[in-house]
Amino acid sequence: MATTNTKPFSCDNCIECCANVPVSAKEMVTIRRAVRAMPQEQIDRLRGQTRKTGACPLVDVENKRCTVYEARPWLCRMFGYMEKAQCPYNKHIKLMPFAEAQKKFMADVGASTQEDIQAVGVLGRDITWEKGLVRL
Numbered sequence: 001m002a003t004t005n006t007k008p009f010s011c012d013n014c015i016e017c018c019a020n021v022p023v024s025a026k027e028m029v030t031i032r033r034a035v036r037a038m039p040q041e042q043i044d045r046l047r048g049q050t051r052k053t054g055a056c057p058l059v060d061v062e063n064k065r066c067t068v069y070e071a072r073p074w075l076c077r078m079f080g081y082m083e084k085a086q087c088p089y090n091k092h093i094k095l096m097p098f099a100e101a102q103k104k105f106m107a108d109v110g111a112s113t114q115e116d117i118q119a120v121g122v123l124g125r126d127i128t129w130e131k132g133l134v135r136l
């Protein structure tokens with residue numbers, strides 16, 4: 001995902017995996033809060049950008065960065081570090097087994113049941129500026 005320069009690899013100037021990201025209800029609350037805090041000009045600019053099919057509505061295509069970095073979903077944080085989410089440019093990274101990653105997900109977001117982490121939508125597919133983010 002579009003991240004700042006974090007170890008062990010950097011996503012600077014890459015937004016390639018910013019697409020089709022499932023989000024839980026709790027994550028949507030955090031994302032909506034972050035979007036509400038954006039200046040209207042930024043929202044208008046993001047809404048006006050041309051995106052590839054499935055691209056996350058929150059990615060700044062022009063500047064190649066995440067506009068809700070602090071509020072980005074867990075999968076965005078884990079991309080490149082777990083099975084089923086390998087970064088094509090950083091294949092040297094040892095991936096966390098998927099089951100272990102799911103347990104970590106639940107612990108990280110304070111979830112006690114699978115329902116707590118169930119996706120309510122997918123950024124770029126059914127959560128777009130026109131659907132899901134428009135009525136904030």
Ligand code: SF4
Nearest residue numbers: 001002011014017087
């Ligand atoms: S995880 Fe990989 S594909 Fe995704 S933004 Fe970072 S460098 Fe690009």
Ligand code: SF4
Nearest residue numbers: 001018056059066076
């Ligand atoms: S929230 Fe969107 S823009 Fe931000 S890192 Fe995730 S996919 Fe990329």
